[in-house]
Amino acid sequence: MLVENIMTTPVISVDPSASIQEAAALMLAHRISGLPVVRRDGTLVGMLTEGDFLRRGELGTERKRSWWLELLVSPGKIADEYVHTHGRKVEEVMSNNVATTPRNAPLDDVVTTMNRHNVKRLPVVENGKVIGIIARSDLLRALARAQPSSDPVAAGDERIRTDIEAELAKQSWGHGSIHVNVKDGAVILSGVILDDRERQAARVAAENVAGVKSVSDEIVWVEPMSGMVISPADLQQAG
Secondary structure: OEHHHHOEOOOOOEOOOOEHHHHHHHHHHHOOOEEEEEOOOOEEEEEEEHHHHOOOHHHOOOOOOOHHHHHHOOHHHHHHHHHHHHOOEHHHHOEOOOOOEOOOOEHHHHHHHHHHHOOOEEEEEEOOEEEEEEEHHHHHHHHHHHOOOOOOOOOOHHHHHHHHHHHHHOOOOOOOOEEEEEEOOEEEEEEEEOOOHHHHHHHHHHHOOOOOOEEEEEEEEEOOOOOOEEOHHHHHHHO
């Protein structure tokens, strides 16, 4: 899936010359936590988020340092902080270094970029102009649409079995030691694992296959250090 498949458009943005009060009102009115800062010609120049409003002179939340820490901070940095906490215009408060994405980027790249830059949204830019925005909420909506329906899907038991086995085969855990049986959409997992965390992973893999109505766990856990054999019933009694 690509960015253009789930991005939000048209984009709600703010002009760099707008006041921070106008920007805050715009965020509240549209229930969003970030705004691309865009010139009238559509060129992206920055990003304004709720985080930019946390340290403000009006709120009395400016950064406060002890006198000895203040000596270690350069006057230029202190001046920058003053502008950020007391500036009246968006261009004085916004972040200038903005992470962006093209419209044809895969979602995996989007998530990687969001994590690397610790941001919740990315403007979608084409030829220097903002054409959309993709946020965590867009990814959440895409995830909701991608999940199998909660209603049982008509699917043959053999196809369900092969789909589960194919998913298990792609994983580094399990190593082919988990067996799958299906009858009328009810899945029975059996076999042997050496790490009990593989149990839940196998269940999740089975539950995500279309047509599965229920998943039963008969997997035996062999603890590698002691050689102790622990069945699902043993785990239930221990719990």
